[in-house]
Amino acid sequence: MEIIIVDNGGQYVHRIWRSLREIGVKGKIVSNTIPPEKAITSDVIGIILSGGPDIKKSGYSEDYLEYCIEHNLPILGICLGHQIIGRYFGAEVGKGSKGEYGSTLIKILEKKYLFEGFPDKISAWASHMDEVKDVPKEFLLTATSDVCLVEGMRHKRLPIFGIQFHPEVSHTPDGKKILRNFYEICRFKLFL
Amino acid sequence: MNVRVIVDEIIKFIKEEVGSNLAISALSGGVDSTTATVLARKALGEKVIPVFVDTGLLPYGEIGHIKKLSRDLNIPVKIINASNEFFRALKGVTDPELKRKIIGETFIRVFERIAEDHGAKCLIQGTIAPDWIESKGGIKSHHNVGGLPKEIKLKIVEPLKNFYKDEVREIARYIGIPEYVINKKPIPGPALAVRILGEVTPEKIEIVRKATKIVEEEMMKTGLDFWQAFAVLLPIRTVGVRGDIRAYEWTIAVRIVNSTDGMTANFSKVPWEVLERISSRITSEVPHIGRVLYDITNKPPATIEFE
Numbered sequence: 432m433e434i435i436i437v438d439n440g441g442q443y444v445h446r447i448w449r450s451l452r453e454i455g456v457k458g459k460i461v462s463n464t465i466p467p468e469k470a471i472t473s474d475v476i477g478i479i480l481s482g483g484p485d486i487k488k489s490g491y492s493e494d495y496l497e498y499c500i501e502h503n504l505p506i507l508g509i510c511l512g513h514q515i516i517g518r519y520f521g522a523e524v525g526k527g528s529k530g531e532y533g534s535t536l537i538k539i540l541e542k543k544y545l546f547e548g549f550p551d552k553i554s555a556w557a558s559h560m561d562e563v564k565d566v567p568k569e570f571l572l573t574a575t576s577d578v579c580l581v582e583g584m585r586h587k588r589l590p591i592f593g594i595q596f597h598p599e600v601s602h603t604p605d606g607k608k609i610l611r612n613f614y615e616i617c618r619f620k621l622f623l
Numbered sequence: 624m625n626v627r628v629i630v631d632e633i634i635k636f637i638k639e640e641v642g643s644n645l646a647i648s649a650l651s652g653g654v655d656s657t658t659a660t661v662l663a664r665k666a667l668g669e670k671v672i673p674v675f676v677d678t679g680l681l682p683y684g685e686i687g688h689i690k691k692l693s694r695d696l697n698i699p700v701k702i703i704n705a706s707n708e709f710f711r712a713l714k715g716v717t718d719p720e721l722k723r724k725i726i727g728e729t730f731i732r733v734f735e736r737i738a739e740d741h742g743a744k745c746l747i748q749g750t751i752a753p754d755w756i757e758s759k760g761g762i763k764s765h766h767n768v769g770g771l772p773k774e775i776k777l778k779i780v781e782p783l784k785n786f787y788k789d790e791v792r793e794i795a796r797y798i799g800i801p802e803y804v805i806n807k808k809p810i811p812g813p814a815l816a817v818r819i820l821g822e823v824t825p826e827k828i829e830i831v832r833k834a835t836k837i838v839e840e841e842m843m844k845t846g847l848d849f850w851q852a853f854a855v856l857l858p859i860r861t862v863g864v865r866g867d868i869r870a871y872e873w874t875i876a877v878r879i880v881n882s883t884d885g886m887t888a889n890f891s892k893v894p895w896e897v898l899e900r901i902s903s904r905i906t907s908e909v910p911h912i913g914r915v916l917y918d919i920t921n922k923p924p925a926t927i928e929f930e
Contacts, residue, residue, distance in 0.1 A: 442760050445752050446886055449787060453624070484760070533921035534889065556887050558923040601883040 439483030463490030477617030480512025513593030517563035655749030679706025719930035727770020766812030872913030
């Protein structure tokens with residue numbers, strides 16, 4: 432059983448791998464230049480789209496998303512990965528009114544799935560200029576902050592999740608819990 | 624993390640990579656390179672020659688530290704003084720990336736010479752994950768990765784490249800490396816050269832050395848937990864007054880951060896009294912410094928070091 436981390440060139444790609452290792456989950460980093468049908472084996476239980484510097488350099492990320500939709504495979508987008516999901520489902524992605532770097536206070540709106548067992552607010556680390564501007568039609572807003580509206584969202588029917596902040600860095604104390612929750616969604620097919 | 628299994632895997636990896644060759648091991652005395660060196664010695668015994676390069680860019684006490692470490696670990700270390708070579712290469716250089724690349728290249732040329740003298744074919748480095756992540760992402764060229772020249776006569780072996788510093792510390796503890804090495808604060812490969820914004824000269828290095836010693840001493844006295852605490856010389860002169868006389872002197876920025884793995888960091892909320900002591904000591908003990916600033920930026924958006 433493994434989770435594929437699609438590498439969009441972000442600083443924390445390997446840190447996702449490490450966080451998965453810490454919770455006892457095997458991760459495999461795959462460059463976004465490799466198409467999903469070449470990377471996804473029967474061992475793969477979920478996909479994480481990583482962050483990265485530029486949505487134009489997101490390679491096959493959307494193909495991974497389509498693959499997941501088609502096969503009902505859970506997918507989690509982080510930062511740029513979250514924006515890729517937002518854009519695919521018709522949201523506007525663009526520069527926020529201000530950038531969000533370092534510590535930020537996240538309000539959890541839905542304490543289920545990724546945020547199962549979470550308090551009302553968590554402190555998290557973010558590092559982004561662009562953001563998802565509106566919640567796509569088929570999605571629910573699951574987390575928000577004063578700086579950025581869509582800090583978290585999920586598809587209403589499918590196991591598709593996006594978060595703008597970084598659960599994989601040590602400065603997001605509850606981050607590992609998010610990854611563990613994602614792993615449980617993957618492993619026990621909790622969704623639906 | 625199952626340390627025992629990981630240590631076995633790393634030793635196996637080093638044996639496979641180096642094979643029957645001789646290797647030199649780049650040893651700075653920090654926890655990463657010491658761990659890599661000790662593991663390499665476990666794997667290959669005396670076929671590994673640890674080399675410490677004195678770049679002339681180091682803080683106070685590093686050579687004493689390496690000698691003590693060599694005695695305590697019972698590992699002979701070749702100490703090479705290459706400071707003239709480094710200062711010559713850095714003359715007139717102000718661009719941070721160029722600085723890092725020149726330092727990376729100078730290191731390699733020194734290692735190549737020593738390797739040739741000993742007939743060694745491999746270079747063992749204590750590269751860890753953030754080094755190559757930041758180099759690859761174009762954030763900054765770490766001297767041991769993105770700062771390397773294109774043509775290298777040595778095969779580079781990096782047994783710790785998938786680990787972070789907190790994990791390396793766990794491995795180090797397991798293989799019996801002394802606590803004073805494990806808890807040693809990280810010093811970047813280019814050392815004080817990236818803590819002088821602008822051209823690097825021996826005089827400026829001396830200023831940063833003095834200021835850094837004060838920052839460290841005062842922080843150690845507090846018993847507070849921190850990842851790094853150091854001084855940076857800014858190329859800014861400001862007006863002051865000393866004993867009724869106008870002064871026009873340089874500026875030191877103090878950087879103290881907390882972090883677990885260096886990938887994200889927050890500036891330390893050090894008590895005012897400590898900052899005050901640091902400031903008054905720097906302005907009275909370090910020549911040419913008239914102003915001290917405290918850096919209150921996290922990583923991101925800043926990095927821990929200034930360059």
